[in-house]
Amino acid sequence: MLKRIDVDQLTIGMHVHEFCGSWMEHPFWRGKLLLNDPKDLSAIHGSSIKEVWIDSSKGLDVPPGANAVLTAQSDAQVDSELLQAATPVANDLPKTREIARVPATQEMARAAKTCERAKHAVVSMFEEARMGKSVDVGGAGQLVDEISDSVARNPGALISLARLKTVDDYTYLHSVAVCAMMVALAKQLGMSESDIRLAGLAGLMHDLGKAVMPMAVLNKPGKLTDAEFKIIKSHPVEGHKLLLTGDSVDEIVLDVCLHHHEKMDGSGYPRGLSGDKISIFAKMGAVCDVYDAITSNRPYKSGWDPAESVRKMAEWANGHFDPVVFQAFVKTMGIYPVGSLVRLTSGRIGVVIEQTGKSLTMPSVKVFFSTKSNMRIAPHIVDLSHPSCNEKIQGREDPAVWRFPDLNELWSEIPGA
Known part of the structure; x- marks a missing residue:
């Protein structure tokens, strides 16, 4: 009763x-x-x-x-x-929820709260898995809905915030970030509402196997030995086993967990699948997993600039990623994703704060530094897609070279980000 x-x-x-x-x-x-x-x-x-x-x-x-x-x-x-x-x-009642899009500046604070709550939820999920408790995938449904709602209001906000991780947070916020990107990518690919939700759930659960990896290996601050890498490579299989302990886990969620490290040329793991033998959802998982991994700070290296990461992934695309999925991913994130440091034709430097939806090369940029005077200027937003704007992006800039201490705070508007 x-x-x-x-x-x-x-x-x-x-x-x-x-x-x-x-x-x-x-x-x-x-x-x-x-x-x-x-x-x-x-x-x-x-x-x-x-x-x-x-x-x-x-x-x-x-x-x-x-x-x-x-x-x-x-x-x-x-x-x-x-x-x-x-x-x-x-x-x-409408068949699907209608959620109005809002500017990134309006969504950031709300996304930060969702991101923090989601991180704690994933921590609890992993702790229960470590203790041998069955995985309640259904219980994560509301979590996916909240993340999906944030993505609908503004895709760049939560995805970008989840990139800001400490070493200790990495595994958990990585799951949140991949969930958000899977939702955004599924929308870009025109999937149904049910498949979008399953894509998000699959992203949230894709690295569950890391819950049973040795912490000393998972958080090692240096290059893994061959033996340690072999252990880490077992996480898709271990995660798949953990998911099977739950009730009625969808095949899409199981598939992404097991196959998100497969590559188009067959050089991935654990099965060495190639081409059409890899499902569309696992191909999506591969792209989202790699992007968040290379843009995030890890125990052994600093994350790459978002725009540099997209460029690097494009170089790997032929053997690693499905070209259709990767192209959709770029349309989702932009050629210059939120947080990218760029130089404009005026010589001013700024950070991308939002995609405008009008052109992949014309985002909104918050400019804050003049290379001509070699000094900071009052931050202000330039919408490169606006008809009256005569500036363009001249190229990417390396944050490691400039070392702006408040770069993340500039694009997120969250103190101490």
């Missing part, structure tokens, strides 16, 4: 079936859990969640005589109650 109750009625031993609210409002990455730790109960009470659904067949019921807000026999009835609460006429 499913019952909707006030959080004040929750007690140790109850099985939470679903939180009534966004995953952003509660402290758990999954939606279902058995309350057996007083800390979890305190965390729920400390959140903004007011009501939850409990399953009395899997845990304790409310005391005799206590009233529940609602009762239901199945998930279908729960969904029906939620639908009726949302609108009196179900037939008027």
Whole structure:
């Protein structure tokens, strides 16, 4: 029996079936859990969640005589109650959610919160996998929806923020970044809403196998030995095994986890698949995985500039990536992705803050340095796609050469980014 109750009625031993609210409002990455730790109960009470659904067949019921807000026999009835609460006429509901696009400057702060919450969710997911608990892929669905909503509002915001990782955060935020890029790429490829969601879920789960890799090897601050690399190369197979412990994990999610390191020329792993033997989703996973890996700081090297990374990937495209998928990826990210340091024809230097959608070579740039006077200037935004703009990008600049200490803060507008 499913019952909707006030959080004040929750007690140790109850099985939470679903939180009534966004995953952003509660402290758990999954939606279902058995309350057996007083800390979890305190965390729920400390959140903004007011009501939850409990399953009395899997845990304790409310005391005799206590009233529940609602009762239901199945998930279908729960969904029906939620639908009726949302609108009196179900037939008027749109088939897909309409989310208005907003400027990057408007989305950054919200994306930063989503990114941080998502990181903690992935940390919890990996910790549960390390402890041998079955993987609740379904519980990650709301997380994917929140990331997808941010991508819909502005693709560059969350994807770019997730690139800013510490060494300790890398594995977790990498999963968040790949999830966001998979969603954006799936949209670019014209996939259905269900496939877009599965692509995001696959991106979130693609590196689950790293949960069982030795931390000393995973975070080694130098080149791996052949023996250590062999261990790391086992993570797709190990992740696939972990996913199989969950209930009804979609084949797309399993496929991307197992095959995101395959290459078009057959030189990848673990199966050495080539060409059409690799699924479209695994090909997408390969592109997104590599981009985030090479643009992020790692224990053994600093990340490359986003524009330089796209150029390098284009050089590898023939043997490594599917050309159609890679071209769609470039259209998604831009030739000069958010965070790229560029020099304009005026001699001014700026950082890309947003794609304009009008041309891959005409993003919006925040200029802040004059090479003619060799000094900083008041930052201001130049939309290179605007008809009145007579400037163009002259070329990429190497951040390692210029060493601007506030470069990330300039494009993200988040202090200390």
